[in-house]
Amino acid sequence: MRIPLSWLRDYVDVTLPIDELAERLTRSGLEVDSIERYGIEGAELPWDRDLIVVCNIREVTQHPNADRLVLAEVEFAPGQFHTVVTGAPNIQQWKGLGPITTPLRAVYAKEGSVLYDGHVEGRVKVTLKGKPVRGVMSDAMLCSEKELGMSDEHEGILLLPDDAPIGVPLVDYLGDAVIDIDVLPNMARTLSIVGMAREIAALTGQTIRLPKPMVKTAGAAVEQSIKVTIEATSLCPRFTATMVRNVTIKPSPFWMQRRLTMAGQRPINNIVDISNYVMLELGTPNHTFDADQVAQHHIVVRTAKPGETLKTLDGRTHSLAIDHLLVCDTTQALSVAGVMGGESSEVSPTTTNVLVEAAVWEPTIIRRMSSTFKLRSEASKRFERGVDAEMLDLAQRRLTELLQTYADGTVAPGMLDVRTTPALAVSMTLTTHEVRRILGLDFTVDQIAALLAPLAFTCTTVDAHTLLVGVPSYRMDVSHTADLCEEVARMYGYDNLPSTVMADELPTQRTNLALEREHYVRDVLAAAGLNEAITYSLTSRTAAAKLNPAELESSEYLHLANPLSPEREYMRRDILPTLLEAAAVNIRERGMTRLFEVGHVYHRRSDAILPTEPLRVAIVIAGKRNTTAWNAASSDSIDFYDIKGIVELLCERLQLSGITVSASDFTHLQPGRSASLRLTIGKDSFVVGSFGELHPEARDRFDIPAMRVAVAELDLEILLAHAAVPRYTSISRYPAASQDLAFIAPVAITAQAIEASIRKYAGNALSSIELFDVYAGANLGEGMRSLAFRITLRSTERTLTDAEVTKLRAKIIRGVEHENGAKIRA
Amino acid sequence: MSIIDQLAAIESAALASLHDITTIDALTAWKSDYLGKTGLIAKLSRELGALAAADRPAAGQRFNAVRASLDGAFAEREATVNAAAQGHAFASEALDVTLPGRPLTVGRLHPSTRVLRMITNIFAEMGFQVWESPEVETDTLNFELLNIPADHPARDMWDTFYIETPPGAEKVLLRTHTSPGQIHAMRAHAPNPVRVILPGKCFRYEQVSTRHEMMFHQVEGIAVGTNITFSDLKGTLIGFAERLYGSGIKTRFRPSYFPFTEPSVELDVECILCSGTGCRICKHSGWLEVSGAGMVHPDVLRNGGYDPAIYSGFAFGMGPERITMLRHGIDDIRWFFSGDERFLQQFI
Known part of the structure; x- marks a missing residue:
């Protein structure tokens, strides 16, 4: 809401400097976005009092040496x-006509004035210097x-109205400031000059002066002359109409245009x-019809009506639906109620009689229509936030x-006045106890009443702890005692409130183990050298299909009804596609990547409208x-075993038992380098x-250069659970006996299988086992390899004898x- | 030449040759030549028997004195030679200490994660526990139960992504704020007191720019009980701001509007970049918004399962990305979800 200061001053005395007023408003819930100053002190271009004044142009004559220039005789x-030389096109019409009967009023700037250069783009200051x-x-x-x-207007000179006072400094005549305020939905009462004046009066201890229209x-x-029928009674609480005959259509006065x-x-x-x-002045949107x-x-x-349309x-x-609200005559629709007028009854240059509508509408219907028709007007903005029905009388008189x-x-x-809803005087009880309970302030009823009174709440003392508070008709935002508490706090000043520590009992403390473990996983992976990424939850099936082409046609995705772009149209079902897109950029940029992400994916459910959100x-x-x-x-x-090492580290850090790894054939992984993790x-x-390692075809689809890309995606929820x-485990005080055993076996025999046998036969004496060498060579024979293990044997009770070790070794080998x-390899 | 003279000659020869020795090997050879079991002094000592018995003690003493003198000289020389040898060894191992150290491959947490942890840790100390709630919500939870009915002008405050649902089904959306978590938390605790914070991802239907993202994090907080006031909210939020930005930071507690709180407030802190003098980041106001908050609206308390005549509470919300951007001077929010390691590796 843009508030010209001069307009505001018509209705309230502004006693504070503008900056202080702005700070006061901001601290009272009316956040000032900007202050624009015109000509006055603090403006970007102040108008010098002595040099820039209102003047008269008494006569315009031809410049002796230039066709396009004129000489203006100025008072x-x-x-x-x-005498002033000018080329302004908008005074050429008076050229050579002798003294002008009603001299033109304009702005005269003397040598030394600082002005913007009218002939260059933008705003460049120049000092006016005399020259021939x-x-x-x-x-x-x-x-x-x-x-x-x-403004940016430079087509001609600024011509002022005939009553502009000659010789008066321009700053006194036109100097002004506009305060731009970000009005929140609950402050709809301030979407007008008068509304803002009321608020300022309350905040600064002044009195509001309402306009007093004089109508003959x-x-x-x-x-x-007019008949009004309200059929949609529930949607139109009040409708008023007046009539003004024999109007002349012409430009509005200068001051009104300026405001x-x-x-x-x-x-x-x-x-x-x-x-x-x-x-703008009263916050009452209204409409003028050509009455004829x-x-x-x-x-x-x-x-x-079904099928009805309105231009x-x-x-x-617009095609209208049966729940749209219209102002009509007996034959056709004239306007979309409260949103926009229709063309057929628009006031035109030939209009003589004007029918003036001032009404209030049910706010939600206005909002629905303005969104449906994409017609957000100043009128609909006010109606959907609530317009004071009791302001219509004044509005009609002012109009x-x-x-x-x-x-x-x-x-x-x-004035025709149809009310379908009687004016309702709202009042509510406010107790000192409630103010203490909600605000933490110990106020007496008198203190509370003193704070509320400037806002025109009428306070009646019921008893020492209770007030009956009457709510002004324009305070449609006040419907709970909590709203009154806010007004008490606002008038007291939020900054004056005490800062206290909660004295309420501390709720029972419960752990959130899953979240703690999730953070632990992040720490483990960062310690393993990975950088944490957070990628978009919104993606495309095209991106998912880079990992697995079948995803392109999948109907398993949650689909946005109103996507911003095709790249962010679906909710991800896996993290890898978006993470790989990020990885691809890193690889192309730096030749490497080390990324992890912990986050939710979204899986549709057939039996519920909300998806599951597994953590991955x-x-x-x-x-x-x-x-x-x-x-x-x-x-x-990096290769397969690097990603496996990270997965193993994670499982070890989470102390997971029952984890096994097996060769698998995931489509997004390279065959033979693809593994699944299983929890039993x-x-x-x-x-x-x-x-495993990303399938080369998938890698190409992500536009990653030829190299091994190792990936993993794990269901973190199950792992964390x-x-x-x-x-x-107790640490033995007795020495260990290390045995290196290498076995030659067909490649198909997994290391995991051999290790399991070793564990089984070593029994309790096994302290640790480490695969330290894998070798396959021609000397071993086709399809054979050697796996060498370092086995550490140790008893917690005594030193193992050589004989015991030898015996155990033979048992393991067998x-x-x-x-x-x-x-056994010799 | 008497045996004593011979001894003196050996001594002076030994000392002379010792003086020139620079290696451990030569030193070992010298020791064996002069002081070894078959060395010159040992050999000469065998001739002591030939001396008159009366001369033997003096000669013996003389032999001991020479041995001691040579042992001493040897030890001294050995120390010198060793020191020189070590000096050589060190010189050969000398490094260019200005070459870079061997880098460790260390990963880093996302800056938003770090700041989320800072925020949750501060509130944890005030007795708030960390909760989570779903990212995909119903219109009812995201709006209706928070006192934002359909066709309410306040809906303009949240541009929303909707999920396609079958005709007639309830509207499903990506939560536009973490505030639905208030309802989840209250319903899980009512009528017992609740004090939780709920961090998580939120989404807005918004063109992505340097300042705006379609996805971002929020931290929601809610405390409900029988003795919680607006002044407690002020104390809690200002306490938080002082922990985050340092005690003594100037704050401004400014009336605001959210449909689900009443009274509502916005907490500002003095711009940490310009110290309140006005800059581009604070839009020349000298203040930065930290948190939107307020007393939980009576209708919302009721929706959460509490009787608003008995219970009261406050709720607040804040954006860790904005706090992160201010903390590190990041001027473009689009890096946050890019996964670009040139960005991620800048933080600790």
Whole structure:
């Protein structure tokens, strides 16, 4: 809401400097977005009091040496004259006509004035210097709006109304400021100059002065000329109509145009401008009809009929639905109620009689219609937030007064007034206990009443602890005692409230183990050298299809009804596609990536409208295992075993038991380098994730250069649910015996199988087992490999004897050979 | 030449040759030549027997004195030679200490995660527990139960992504704020007191720009009980701001509007970049918004299962990305969800 200060001052004395007023408003819930100053102190371009004044142009004559220039005979102070050279096109018409009967009023700037250069783009300050122009001395100027910083208008000089006072500093005549306020939905009462003046009066201890329109009436009474029927009674609480006859359509007065412009409205003609002016001034949107276009002068407020259409002022034709609310005559729709007028009854240059509608509408219907028709107007904005029905009388008087004065109209006596909902006086009880309970402030009823009174709440003391508070009609935002508490706090000043520590009992503390473990997983993965990414939950099936082409046609995705772009149209079902897109950028940029993400994916359910949101962890690594620094440990590239190492680390850190890895054939992974992770709990066994090297075709689809890209995606929810706290095992004081055993076995025999046999036969004496070498060579035979294990044997009770170790070693060898068809390597 | 003279000659020869020795090997050879079991002094000592018995003690003493003198000289020389050898070894191992250290491959947490943890830790100390609630919600939970009915002008405050649902089914959406968590938390606790914070992802139907993202995090907080006031809210939020930005930071507690709180407030802190003098980041106001908050609206309390005549409470919300951007001077929010390691690796 843009508030011109001069307009505000009509209704309240502004006692604070503008900046202080702005801070006061902001601290009272009316956040000031910006302050624009025109000509006054603090403006970007202050108008010098002595140099820039209102003047008279008494005569315009041809410049002796230039066709396009004229000489203006200017009176810049009573009885003081000066000749000014100008090329302004809008005074050429007076050229050579001798003294002008009603001299033109304009803005005169003397040498030394600082103005904006009218001839260059943007706002460039220049100081006016005297110089001869084609042989005539030019040491003063007639100014355009652009030169004064009032607008970008530079077509001609600014012409002022005839009553502009000659010789008066321009800053006194037109200097102004506009305060732009971000009005929140609960502050709808301030969406007007008067509303804002009320609030400022309350905040600064001043008194509001409401406009007092003076209307003379003549001719037939409104009731005899117009009929109003409200059919849609529940949607129109109050409808009023007045009539102004024999209007003249012309531009509105200068001051009104100036105020409208500063408030952000474009001046059109006197009728439209007056309508807008009263809306801005009193917060009551209204509508003017060409009365002679209203069939039978009969207004009907009703909902639309099936198939009905209406062409609105903006030239668009809307198809109406049966719940849309219209203002009609007896034959057709005239306007979308409270939203926009129709073309057929629009006030036009030939209009003579104007029917003025001021009504209030049920807010939700207005909002629904304005969103359906995409017609967000200043009117609909106010109606959907609530317009004070009790303001309509004043609004009608103000409208007719202005139409009488500035459109030369004759106001018909009376006002048609149809109320379907009686005016309801809202009052509620407020106790000192409630104020203490909600605000933590110990106030007496008198203190509370003193705070509420400036806002025009009427406070009646019921007893020492209770007030009966009457709510003004324009305070539609106040419906709970909590709303009154807010007003008490606001008037007391939020900054004056004490800052206290909660004295309420501390709720029972419960742990959130899953979340704690989730954070632990992040820490483990970061410690493992991975960078945490957070990618969009919104993606496309195209992105998912890069990982697995079948996803392109999948109907399993949650689909946005109103996506912003095709790239963010579906809710992800897996993390890897978006993480791989990010990884691809990193790989292309740096030749490597080490990313992980912990986050939710979204899975549709057939039996519920809300999806499940499983928690996942995904990992993508590629590039050199170590950094490429001069002293790096190795220059090997990442492969399957790097991702497996990370998965193993994670399982170990979560102390998961019952984890097994098996070769698998996930479509997104390279065959032979694809594994599944399985968790077995008692009799149940689930696949909890996949890991391996990205299939080269998938890698190409992500536009990643040829290299091994290792990925994993695990169901974190299940893993976290089975995480455990490590159990201490006692540490033996006796020495260990290490045995290196290498077995030759067919490649198909897994290391996991051989290790299991070793564990089985070593029994309790096994302290640790480490696979330290894998070798396959021609000397071992086709399809054979050697797996070398370092086995540490140790007793917690005594030192193992050589004989015991030898015996155990033989037992392990026999067992492994027997169970796996392996041979000990000599 | 008497045996004593011979001894003196050996001594002076030994000392002379010792003086030139620079290696451990030569030193070992010298020791064996002069002081070894078959060395010159040992050999000469065998001739002591030939001396007159009366001369033997003095000669013996003389032998001991020479041995001691040579042992001493040897030890001294050995120390010198060792020191020189070590000096050589060190010189050969000397490094260019200005070369970069061997880098460790260490990962980093996302800056939003870090700031979320800072926020949750501060509130945890005030007795708030961390909860979570779903990211995909019904219109009822995201709006209706929070006192934002359909066709309410306040809906303009949240541009919403909707999920396609079958005709007639309830509207499903991506939560526009973490506030539905208030309802979840209250319903899980009522009528017992509740004090939780709910961090999580939110979504807005908003064109992505340097300042706006379609996805972002929020931290919601709610405390409900029989003795919780607006002044407690002020104390809690200002306490939080002082923990986050340092005690003594200037704050502003400013009336605001949210449909689900009444009274509502916005907490501002003095702009940490310009110290309140006005800059581009604070839009020349000198203040930065930290949190929107208020007393839980009576209707919302009722929707959460509490009788608003007995219970009261406050709720607040804040955005960790904005706090992160201010903390690190990040000028473009679009990096947050890019997964770009050039961005991620800048934080600790």
